[in-house]
Amino acid sequence: MSETYVYSFGGGQADGRGDMKDVLGGKGAALAEMTRAGIPVPPGFTITTGACNLYQAQGKLSSAVTDQQAEALARLEETTGKKLGDSDDPLLVSVRSGAKFSMPGMMDTILNLGLNDHSVEGLAVKTDNRRFALDSYRRFLQMFGNVVLQIEKDVFEHELTGLKKERGLKLDTEMTTKDLADLVDIFKAKIREQTGSDFPQDPRTQLDMARDAVFRSWNNERAVYYRRQNDIPDDLGTAVNVQSMVFGNKGDGSGTGVGFTRNPSTGVNEFYGEYLLNAQGEDVVAGIRTPHPLADLEKDMPKCYAQLREITGRLETHYRDVQDFEFTIEDGNLFMLQTRNGKRTAQAAIKIAVDMVKEGLIDEKEALLRVQPEQLDQLLHRRVDPKAKAEVLAKGLAASPGAAVGKIVFDSHEAVEAAAAGEAVVLVRMETNPDDIRGMDAAKGILTATGGMTSHAAVVARGMGKCCVAGCSAVEIHEKDGYFLVAGKKFSRGDVITLNGSTGEVLEGAVSTLPPEMSAEFQTFMGWADEVRGLRVRANADIPRDAAQAREFGAQGIGLCRTEHMFFAEDRLPWVRQMILNGPTAKSLRKRLTGLEREMADAGGARKEKLETEAKRVREALAEPQRLFDEALAKMLPLQREDFHGILKAMEGLPVTIRTLDPPLHEFLPSKQELAVEIALLETKGDSAELEQKRHLYRVVEELTEFNPMLGHRGCRLGISFPELTAMQSRAILEAASGLLKENIRVFPEIMIPLVGDVREFRHQRAIVDQVAREVQQATGVEVPYLVGTMIEVPRAALTADEIATEAQFFSFGTNDLTQMTYGYSRDDVSKFLYEYIEVGILDRDPFVSLDQTGVGQLVAGAVEKGRGARTDIKIGICGEHGGDPRSIDFCYRHALNYVSCSPYRVPIARLAAAQATLRHQEGTEAPDATR
């Protein structure tokens, strides 16, 4: 038997089922499931994603598909008792896309298909509303012309406007039946003119063409971009749903709406949504008319309201999740058009998950899997300070919570440019549309003047976890002239405003914001996560304040404390510079001296005399740089000790991994180019002391400048060239630890050597640390329980991890550098081609954000295996940016790392991601799906 490409539904029966999203798409699966559940759904059929892939591959469909389609159409005509193209009671259908994962507004939809010069008369007779029939026809022509025949929208708009102008009309609703009939003729003529062919009168041809257009729309630019943004594979394809039309625009007994079974913004268990009377579905979501709250429907149409409550309640119980539904009422009859699990804010996701566990709908494990870890980010961001004095300019809908402070822009392109330049912007639009996605992504927040809680702006902003105030009609936007008016004031492009997405307020100027506050549900929820996971979560923090914040967010230690950040502090930089400016000189002179002394041992007579003179000269030259170098180190020791005291104390009882100095030394010095310019300018004025000094500084900086500093003299290479540095830092750590232990504060310092590529580098550095530890113990009498380990960030370290593990007590994967070197991408330069690479599909995603499991992952997996092979109890973690990325955390779980370490604000995300990884893999469910 050949593959099934078409699944019918209707009359209480359906070929498909709710778990067939892969084949039927989300919408098709839901329609089948609802039909089976006896819920009123207009009958129809779904053409599968398999047919879409066939179409993409071959550019056309096989007869297997078209035969099945013809059969399903015949069944549909039978079920509805109507016929396509019939001039008495014609069957009209909608043709909609529907992929496995919701891609709102990304692909095309055609309504009222089946209308032609004959059936329009049938519709007029049957509905007893000729105007409605003609209006439907001209809308269909317009939609079909644009979507299927690829004629620009403008062409039709232009004719419509022209006709209204000619006949002195302002609103569409003022057009008479005659006007509409003329418009139909004009549109048909335009189609002929633009395409060279007549508008297809045969409804079966219309259907085939519409189906193919929907398939093609899978690859339109918006859809492709959306898939990249949401990690949806390109080869899934979309299904096409052909469904008999019901009309919400047949008059005041009709209407259409969308809603959620619980509040998707707060999670409160309340019936939530919007509707419009006498309207078609697109009118609600397009945000052109501001709709009414669903609660009002109880007054308008009590019976329908009750039925809707009953049905949606049943759907929520059935799917055991919040439902996002669409419905149409045609002449008092309720039809469900769509139901799906509702998108929600992080706050809502957590509240709903916790509530549903209380209600017994789901268990804790399921609750944990319901929240996308990345979403938690929303909860951890700042909010408008409620005590801040701020002028409220207007109040719109609290469409997506959070706070946004930024300069006003009116255009997505501008938003992208400004964000690229590092500016915070707020995107202000009448309404947003799918073309605005990039601009919304770039903005800190979105403000729209029209549209409701389920408008495009609101839905997309919530998905992005971005603050949004929607439908703020008090704002009068003059986009073209670059300003808006509100509360009698004029705000121009570039002026700063603040949005409060949790209240819907628009505030004047930059209002102060507050750190996030964790709800009780959040604590409960995270508690469940912690019970489930074994993978520990640490934070990357360099100062006590960040460490304390991380601890509050649940960090179980510090995975990376970068000591170089301490070197940049104002009170240290002069000493750091003194060290750098004198260390290399002292070193090379010391070396020369040793060489001379050796030569002298063998030499005699005049040669020896000569050597002695030279040695004397060298000794004299050495004295000052050596003194300055020693002095700088001596000055830095107590400062560093203080640094480590603070951070170790903040993390009492938990491990703190401190990395010895990592970056190339010239980072601490002034810019070579700037010095060259200063010198050139000074030279025009003749010799001076300042010139001489700058020239000296220039020589030192030049000596330290590298072609590729990332691959240069940094990391443990510095510690090997200047063992005094490693010794000083080790001493500062161990003395600080020793001091705290004396106060009975339990501390667990872990000293980490960066950029090791060969076990001998590590051995060299560890010997210094161990030596210092012995000295500190002898001096203080306290035994500090320290570990010495290494970053695994150089590919060679991963490749020789077995050798390194014989010496190192822990590994921490520095996946930033490991990614840089494995790909050969300089992180500082990669933007020159990275985004293009993602755009043309060479990369699926930024490998600095989500670990490249195919390439870099091989090195990580291999190093874990080799490391554990050589030292069973070696502690292994990750401290690159990837430590906070859920997909990468899943990888870390699968490779049995002991911990991940990430920025403090990502700690809760990591905790949840770790729990989810555990649940997924322990229960053998599949790896994180593409939308996570």
Added chain:
Amino acid sequence: MSETYVYSFGGGQADGRGDMKDVLGGKGAALAEMTRAGIPVPPGFTITTGACNLYQAQGKLSSAVTDQQAEALARLEETTGKKLGDSDDPLLVSVRSGAKFSMPGMMDTILNLGLNDHSVEGLAVKTDNRRFALDSYRRFLQMFGNVVLQIEKDVFEHELTGLKKERGLKLDTEMTTKDLADLVDIFKAKIREQTGSDFPQDPRTQLDMARDAVFRSWNNERAVYYRRQNDIPDDLGTAVNVQSMVFGNKGDGSGTGVGFTRNPSTGVNEFYGEYLLNAQGEDVVAGIRTPHPLADLEKDMPKCYAQLREITGRLETHYRDVQDFEFTIEDGNLFMLQTRNGKRTAQAAIKIAVDMVKEGLIDEKEALLRVQPEQLDQLLHRRVDPKAKAEVLAKGLAASPGAAVGKIVFDSHEAVEAAAAGEAVVLVRMETNPDDIRGMDAAKGILTATGGMTSHAAVVARGMGKCCVAGCSAVEIHEKDGYFLVAGKKFSRGDVITLNGSTGEVLEGAVSTLPPEMSAEFQTFMGWADEVRGLRVRANADIPRDAAQAREFGAQGIGLCRTEHMFFAEDRLPWVRQMILNGPTAKSLRKRLTGLEREMADAGGARKEKLETEAKRVREALAEPQRLFDEALAKMLPLQREDFHGILKAMEGLPVTIRTLDPPLHEFLPSKQELAVEIALLETKGDSAELEQKRHLYRVVEELTEFNPMLGHRGCRLGISFPELTAMQSRAILEAASGLLKENIRVFPEIMIPLVGDVREFRHQRAIVDQVAREVQQATGVEVPYLVGTMIEVPRAALTADEIATEAQFFSFGTNDLTQMTYGYSRDDVSKFLYEYIEVGILDRDPFVSLDQTGVGQLVAGAVEKGRGARTDIKIGICGEHGGDPRSIDFCYRHALNYVSCSPYRVPIARLAAAQATLRHQEGTEAPDATR
């Protein structure tokens, strides 16, 4: 039974054997072997390398060793009939180091051990020469004081000079018995003064102390440096040879000499060497007195000469190799002190190997293994043009062949510094000593005023394959004042001279040199190598001349033709710059335009109007940069076609791998810093057109400047950003090939995509090449047999080689970049720490010279396996510097690569190394030993 630590030899019997070099060292093994062969060798015993390692580990020796030593000493006393310390006829011994591999002059030697206040009298009586006995004693005190007791040489020299001055003497030989007796007392007093103890009178104590000193000398600075230079492992240890003394300085019936069974410089089968009458061994090799040719010995001592000829002939046959021997004649009796396989120049090595095959001494395979591939380098270097008009200043010994042109330096330290600064220098010394090794390494050639063909300078220079003229007594050196006089002219530090190491001539100024000429033996020898090896050898060459040279050296194709070198040519650079300055601008404007056009499709009304205005502006701005970019590419196409025509033609019938553009674009632009300085200076003079132009250029350069260009926008990343570039280069290659094929010239272009890290990058570029190929075929009607493959130089490419091999027809390992990224070492910056790393033992050798088989090798091996797994017939080669390194070639053989590619001058080396690898591994002999 416990381990044997001491092996005796003497009286025709020996405990050890010639194949026990590991245990007895080279010298000890040879002494045992000669003794067994009935050759007159002074009896003695060898303390093993195992004892040395024991000493290094524990700082002292166990009783197992000392007991065996006492036993061997007793045997020796028995064999010789003398007793250590005896006051009638004392046994005197030499104590010498002897490691597995010869390390000439690197470690310590003590002669005349056994003398004390009593035995000196015995020696006087027995030899009837009190002066000789006292002179021997004072020499022993001096040597023992310096080597064993670590007193500076000077201390004794000072006393000696003082005594001579006091007594009005000039030469040592003028000293009376009384003088020498006084000197003995003075030296003993000095020893007491310097060490706080008396000179040890007990000869057994002397022996133990001398033995330990020799063991310690294994780790002196010179020895460690020599081992690093020659890849000798540190853990081999040295043996100690204790041998009864024979005296070559007993009068004119005595003498000492060294020699070779064939000429080690030319390979000619002639008896060759030098001797001195009435001298001890060190006098010959130290180069202080100029010795006589061995041939003269036939006149001086015909019987001894005949015996020496007979013995050394027997030794050569026995060892089946040229022997380097030492002998002493004591009162007309010949003793052999040492024999070993002789070091030789490449020319000699090949001639000797080929001759010995003819003589039936060895077979071809053995002959191939006799020549160190690196040595061939000597044959391939330039020689002085015999037709050049040049003033011959003087003629010395042709100690090591070749030519050297360079500035005069008198000091090794200076030589090292000058070489580091990129200057060619000639090191001029009275004599060289082991401390000069670094300086000799750094110099282009060495000129000495004293010393013979076997002097330190000559031996070491030959080993290094460095031109050397020795014993040029016409040169009067005033080292301290920095000049020398010769032929009535004064040459100062920094003046240029030329050495002809093949004739011994010293020439004034820089004399022109010629390319090398291959001897008939060389051709025969290389023919054998080619018969044996399967691994093919290609060359890296960018221009037809180099390609032709490579072909002459036996290259079987071009493994890497770098197209960027063509871009730097004077006639191209302006076009290259025009391309770079306009490409990115044109690209970003095109992108903006596409975006606007898409937006316009959906927009209407005022917005559309605005977009159209903007689009018009962009279109106008785009016109000029696009035209300039296109023009530059169009201009470069014919130039590149010509380049490829030349190189393909030169390699007719052989494959030529051409790499598309690789380096970051800013390499072709002026320096950013220089521009900044120019701008700052121009700004002081107010606005000008020049300033504006520089500012524009600066912006472009800044835009292209990268933090880490090595990891930046280069390689195929450029070809993906600018597909036009790949297309232009592919077209140039394929059109050139097509043109040649039309002329019936068979060409096999292989187009290589650089810096691929993901199969999708390769797929993208290959699609362009294939498209161009179709177009060229269509236009010309010629089908070019081309391949498209990739560099494997990014670690990720190696890790995902299975994926890449599904698309790529060949792999070429770019081990330079692969080493950079796997280690995280920027090749341009690595000198900041690399040498220190080698010095402190973190690295064994420079990984850019010899492939790191532990780390980088894992990636190579894995990629070969994965590549072949995915595409059985994939062609795999290596084109990094490692392609010419014998050790790396051995690795390539073991991992079944198809070819190595190296610089033209290394092709013969690679051919021989490939043959040796085949022989070694096919016959199951061990991997290349440390000295290869």
